[in-house]
Amino acid sequence: MLEKIMIKLIKSTFYNEDEMKSSLADFILNAQILSMGEQCKNIENAFAQKQQRKYAVFVSNGSVANLLLVQSMINLGFIKKGDKVGFSALTWPTNVMPLIQLGLEPVAIDCELETLNVSPIRFKEQISGLKCLFLTNVLGFCDALPEIKALCDQENIILMEDNCESLGSKVNGQLLGNYGIASTFSFFVGHHMSTIEGGMVCTDDEALYESLVMGRAHGWDRNLSESSQQALRRSSGVDDFYAKYTFYDLASNYRPTEINGFIGNAQVRYWDEIVSKRESNFKTFQSAMKSNEDFYQFDLSHMDIISNFSMPIICKDSNMAKKYRGKFDEIGAEIRPVIAGNMTKQPFYKKYVSNSSDLPNSDLVHSNGFYFGNNPELTDSEINELCSLIQS
Numbered sequence: 152m153l154e155k156i157m158i159k160l161i162k163s164t165f166y167n168e169d170e171m172k173s174s175l176a177d178f179i180l181n182a183q184i185l186s187m188g189e190q191c192k193n194i195e196n197a198f199a200q201k202q203q204r205k206y207a208v209f210v211s212n213g214s215v216a217n218l219l220l221v222q223s224m225i226n227l228g229f230i231k232k233g234d235k236v237g238f239s240a241l242t243w244p245t246n247v248m249p250l251i252q253l254g255l256e257p258v259a260i261d262c263e264l265e266t267l268n269v270s271p272i273r274f275k276e277q278i279s280g281l282k283c284l285f286l287t288n289v290l291g292f293c294d295a296l297p298e299i300k301a302l303c304d305q306e307n308i309i310l311m312e313d314n315c316e317s318l319g320s321k322v323n324g325q326l327l328g329n330y331g332i333a334s335t336f337s338f339f340v341g342h343h344m345s346t347i348e349g350g351m352v353c354t355d356d357e358a359l360y361e362s363l364v365m366g367r368a369h370g371w372d373r374n375l376s377e378s379s380q381q382a383l384r385r386s387s388g389v390d391d392f393y394a395k396y397t398f399y400d401l402a403s404n405y406r407p408t409e410i411n412g413f414i415g416n417a418q419v420r421y422w423d424e425i426v427s428k429r430e431s432n433f434k435t436f437q438s439a440m441k442s443n444e445d446f447y448q449f450d451l452s453h454m455d456i457i458s459n460f461s462m463p464i465i466c467k468d469s470n471m472a473k474k475y476r477g478k479f480d481e482i483g484a485e486i487r488p489v490i491a492g493n494m495t496k497q498p499f500y501k502k503y504v505s506n507s508s509d510l511p512n513s514d515l516v517h518s519n520g521f522y523f524g525n526n527p528e529l530t531d532s533e534i535n536e537l538c539s540l541i542q543s
């Protein structure tokens with residue numbers, strides 16, 4: 152009987168947890184204001200700079216980052232109810248849920264087994280009639296993203312990226328999350344950067360930025376620049392008294408707190424360290440699985456940096472999947488399905504969406520796949536233990 156060693160998917164709430172908790176306790180004891188303020192503004196600036204984007208809007212989680220982005224695209228008239236929006240069939244539910252919630256028509260696009268992402272070939276199969284593509288960069292990987300972007304430009308399709316799993320990954324010298332008009336990030340525990348709960352939307356488009364800022368907080372103009380406020384008030388004939396409670400477009404409240412902002416400002420300093428550890432762990436895992444013919448092999452040689460979220464394993468058949476999942480269970484190494492598998496098989500999707508497409512690769516990932524944790528705090532012995540489970 153093998154000894155249970157327990158290798159959890161997520162080892163801590165944030166990187167350098169002890170130090171972080173103690174500085175957080177001091178911050179809370181001394182802060183005058185804990186609702187959205189200076190700390191949130193600072194992390195927006197620091198994140199925009201690291202991501203090489205003009206604007207970043209900090210929100211309370213990655214799911215509402217997606218909802219807010221889609222709402223803002225509708226508010227600006229870039230897309231409208233009923234429009235067809237392509238999405239990665241292999242993704243997280245709250246990537247596609249906003250499309251359904253806001254009256255758009257989702258169109259699932261299959262992944263490639265070599266990259267687990269949408270390729271130009273799969274995209275072209277579903278491209279007809281699409282107004283927009285809300286692509287997920289899955290697990291820190293991407294397919295030929297520059298080509299997908301070129302196809303979108305050529306066909307007048309707006310590209311948005313859900314980059315919640317791919318902070319720090321690069322292709323063609325450019326960070327993932329910088330290919331579309333906007334991209335979203337999650338800072339939930341276990342993601343590359345954690346603020347406990349938190350998310351971000353990044354863009355270079357000023358009108359979209361202002362719409363995101365208003366959509367994050369009730370639809371009012373309070374967080375816009377003075378000049379934008381004056382222009383908006385003038386065009387709507389609003390006086391200074393009513394300006395405080397004037398709501399310009401559909402919105403909700405997705406504000407983060409100063410607590411999340413403070414953590415973000417501390418954690419963003421570890422960006423490079425976290426990305427390089429995740430990348431190095433991924434390379435070790437990939438070389439361990441390389442000669443194992445029970446698995447489909449990944450081809451990510453086109454990428455400059457692979458900032459892996461967690462390590463996927465796709466077995467050639469379902470019996471092998473059962474065998475390998477069992478091996479992980481036996482030693483207490485936590486595993487999960489490869490995100491939500493084929494999204495169109497999820498009960499919520501079947502309830503609301505009637506169109507269906509053939510998604511053989513996502514089906515295969517659904518039935519034969521699983522992932523185990525990759526995080527920057529894995530020890531050498533844990534890494535060795537995980538490698539021993541996937542070697543041939």
Ligand SMILES: Cc1ncc(COP(=O)(O)O)c(C=O)c1O
Pocket residue numbers: 212213214215217242243245246287313314315316337338339349350
């Ligand atoms: C691709 C993707 N999009 C969105 C989200 C949602 O982020 P959050 O958990 O912060 O709401 C996740 C979460 O893991 C995700 O993986």
